[in-house]
Amino acid sequence: MSGGSARSWLRPGLVGLHVFGVVAVAFCVFMGLWQLGAYDSRQEHEQADKREVPRVALSSVWGPDEPFTGKLNHRPVSAKGAFAPASDQVWVTGKEQDGRTGAWLLAPFLVDGDDRALLVVRGWAPEPTDLPAVPAGEVAIDAVLEQGEAGGTTYDPDRREIGSVRIPALTNELPYDLYSGFAISTSTSAAGGLDLVPPPQPGDVSWTVGLRNLAYALQWWVFGAFALFMWWRMATESVAASSPKVA
Structure with missing residues (x-):
């Protein structure tokens, strides 16, 4: 990049656009990572709910005339x-x-x-x-x-x-x-001398648990990519418009 071209990119009229572009992209990346962290936390909590369930009295969670729900399984x-x-x-x-x-x-x-x-x-x-x-x-x-x-x-x-x-x-x-x-x-x-039957273990947590947070993370990164594209387009058009025309 020549000195004249560099000055065109750093002229006062574009500095504000550069600052806005950096802040916008950084914010979108940060928000995407935050939502991704929220998705990971939902997955971990769901794993804990499935695998670290305390033993309770049968009468406190289920009665003979009540339906069998997903929360009772395992x-x-x-x-x-x-x-x-x-x-x-x-x-x-x-x-x-x-x-x-x-x-x-x-x-x-x-x-x-x-x-x-x-x-x-x-x-x-x-x-x-x-x-x-x-x-x-x-x-x-x-x-x-x-x-x-x-x-x-x-x-x-x-x-x-x-x-x-x-x-x-x-x-x-x-x-x-x-x-x-x-x-x-x-x-x-x-058991009366029979072999105990190992109870089934809870299955892995579906990746769709916390899907909204994952979708928000991708959405923020798309916003960041769009902000980067708009910064580049506006900056290059401004630089081109300010460059001296060759006869």
């Missing part, structure tokens, strides 16, 4: 009650664990009265066997809540087997008012 709870007679248990077949296919033992757990039951997975076995005995009397268990499973497998009353934890199907077969979801027990005392 929720650690504790509950007191009594297991229904061993003959009311059901094997849920086709369940894989440690690379093997076996069955879950599903037992009605009477939480609030004799007719209200939460279906509890006591444990896993390589294959269905005779129904094992249940713990006697009132017991306390720790468990993780899960929503009922889908599937078209019908219930076999003779073998007491079903292919998935289908709450509606089991409601018609068991003499209890069933909760609309089930629980996977994490208490060894309730």
Whole structure:
């Protein structure tokens, strides 16, 4: 850039435009980074909400006549009650664990009265066997809540087997008012010698959580790019207009 050209770019009439352009671009970049930080914070908070949920009493978050909501899924709870007679248990077949296919033992757990039951997975076995005995009397268990499973497998009353934890199907077969979801027990005392079933871990947080903040960040950067373009265009046009015309 020649000395004359440099003076044209730095003449008093353009200094203000340069200052405005720098401030506008810097502000847009800063605001974009701030919104990006807000997006990252939303993601972290959502991860914490999913993975660092304290264990609470079942009765404080869910009742037998209430629907199963997303907030209950994978929720650690504790509950007191009594297991229904061993003959009311059901094997849920086709369940894989440690690379093997076996069955879950599903037992009605009477939480609030004799007719209200939460279906509890006591444990896993390589294959269905005779129904094992249940713990006697009132017991306390720790468990993780899960929503009922889908599937078209019908219930076999003779073998007491079903292919998935289908709450509606089991409601018609068991003499209890069933909760609309089930629980996977994490208490060894309730397993009766079966292998405990590892509860599913919450999935990764969707990138769309906090999407508005991410969109605002991109928007601010687009504004910054536009401000940079307008500064360049106005400055170059002003310099060209002030340059001496060659005859």
